[in-house]
Amino acid sequence: MSASARRDLWILDARERADAAQKYREACAHLFDVTLLGPDDAFHNRMEGYNLAGVVLARCSGVPQRFERKLSHIAADVSDSVMAVLELESGGWRGDYDGRPASSELGAIRLIDMSRPFDMVTERFETVHLVLSRAALEPQTAELDFHGCVVSEESPSGRLLGSHIRATWAGAAAMSATDLTLAGKAAAALVSAVILAHGAPAGDDIRPVEKMLLASAQRFVIQNLSDPDLSPEAVRDHIGVSRSLLYKVFEPVGGVSAFIQARRLDQAFDEIMGDQANQQTLAEIGYRVGFRSDAHFSRAFRARFGMTPGRLRTLGEPARPEGLSAIERPDDVFDWLRGLI
Numbered sequence: 001m002s003a004s005a006r007r008d009l010w011i012l013d014a015r016e017r018a019d020a021a022q023k024y025r026e027a028c029a030h031l032f033d034v035t036l037l038g039p040d041d042a043f044h045n046r047m048e049g050y051n052l053a054g055v056v057l058a059r060c061s062g063v064p065q066r067f068e069r070k071l072s073h074i075a076a077d078v079s080d081s082v083m084a085v086l087e088l089e090s091g092g093w094r095g096d097y098d099g100r101p102a103s104s105e106l107g108a109i110r111l112i113d114m115s116r117p118f119d120m121v122t123e124r125f126e127t128v129h130l131v132l133s134r135a136a137l138e139p140q141t142a143e144l145d146f147h148g149c150v151v152s153e154e155s156p157s158g159r160l161l162g163s164h165i166r167a168t169w170a171g172a173a174a175m176s177a178t179d180l181t182l183a184g185k186a187a188a189a190l191v192s193a194v195i196l197a198h199g200a201p202a203g204d205d206i207r208p209v210e211k212m213l214l215a216s217a218q219r220f221v222i223q224n225l226s227d228p229d230l231s232p233e234a235v236r237d238h239i240g241v242s243r244s245l246l247y248k249v250f251e252p253v254g255g256v257s258a259f260i261q262a263r264r265l266d267q268a269f270d271e272i273m274g275d276q277a278n279q280q281t282l283a284e285i286g287y288r289v290g291f292r293s294d295a296h297f298s299r300a301f302r303a304r305f306g307m308t309p310g311r312l313r314t315l316g317e318p319a320r321p322e323g324l325s326a327i328e329r330p331d332d333v334f335d336w337l338r339g340l341i
Helices: 020-028 071-076 139-143 156-174 177-198 209-223 232-239 243-253 256-274 282-288 294-305 309-315 332-338
Strands: 006-013 033-036 044-052 055-062 065-069 081-090 093-097 100-103 109-113 118-122 125-133
Touching (some): 006 020, 020 044, 044 156, 044 177, 055 156, 055 177, 071 209, 081 156, 109 156, 109 177, 125 156, 125 177, 209 243, 209 256, 232 243, 232 256, 243 256, 256 282, 256 309, 282 309, 294 309
Antiparallel strands (some): 006 044, 033 065, 055 125, 093 118
C-alpha cells in the first residue's frame, strides 16, 4: 500500500467481544443514534476507509439497524459535509430525510446533507460512502435541496458517480498522493453533477441560524488551539453574539470550555500518533496545543482517552502501521469526517 493512502479498519464482532454492540453505539453517538434491530450478541460491523486528500471513502457492512440524526447531533458536528452512499448489497432500506420519504426501491445511490436530520431503517447491508466538504461542491448546488434524493445508476449522472465510486474503491490502496487528490476532485465534481441533475429548489429554512453560528465558532476554535488565551470570551468576541446565545449554541457539545479542551486533546492525540520518530517531547506537544501545565495535560488526556500521552506514544510506534482502532479511541475512525469543514 502506498504510504499516502491513509487507511482505517474498524471491526466489531459480538463473537469476539461481548460489548461490541455497545462500543459501536458509543462510537456512532456523535453522528446519530443507533438502534439495533436484532440481539446484541448477534451484532457485527466492519468499516474500512481511505482519506482521499480530504474526501473520505469508506466501505461498510452491518446488521439491520435504525439510524436517527437529530438536531442535537447536527449542532454538535464540527464538520459541514455531504454524503453519497452507494448500495452494494442490501435487504432494503427506507427513511425520512427531513420530510422527504426515500427507499431503496428508488435507486442505488442516496444523497445526504449532514446539516439536516434523518431517520432511516436498513436491513443487512454493504455500502460505500463518499463523504466530502460542502465547500468542495460546485457553488450552484447551494441553491438546491438534495437531502434524501435517491438516484439510479441507470441515470447518466448516477452511472458516472457509481462507476467512479466503485473504481476508486478498487484502486485506493495503490494510489499515489497525486492520484488521491485527483480522485477526490473528480468525486466532488460528480457529486455536484448528481445534485444539479436531481436536486430541487431549496427552501429558506434548511440551515438553522444556531447551526451556522456554532460552525463558525468551532472553526475559530480549531484554528486557534495553540493560543493560550483562547477562551469562551474570545470565541464570543469573534462571532459577535451575547454570552447567553454563545452558551446556548454550544450546549449540545457540552459547553464552550469543554469543546475547546476536547479539540486540544484531539490535536495532541493526532500529533503524538504522527510523531513516529519521537522528535518532540510530550510536553512540547501539550504546550503547542494550549496546555501550560504538564500535569494538567496528562490528567485531561487520560480522562478523555483512558491512557496517558506516554502510553499512547508506545502504542503508536511504527510497528503498528494501522494505528489505533475505534475500540481504543471510539471517535478515531470518524476523525477524518470532523476535518471536512
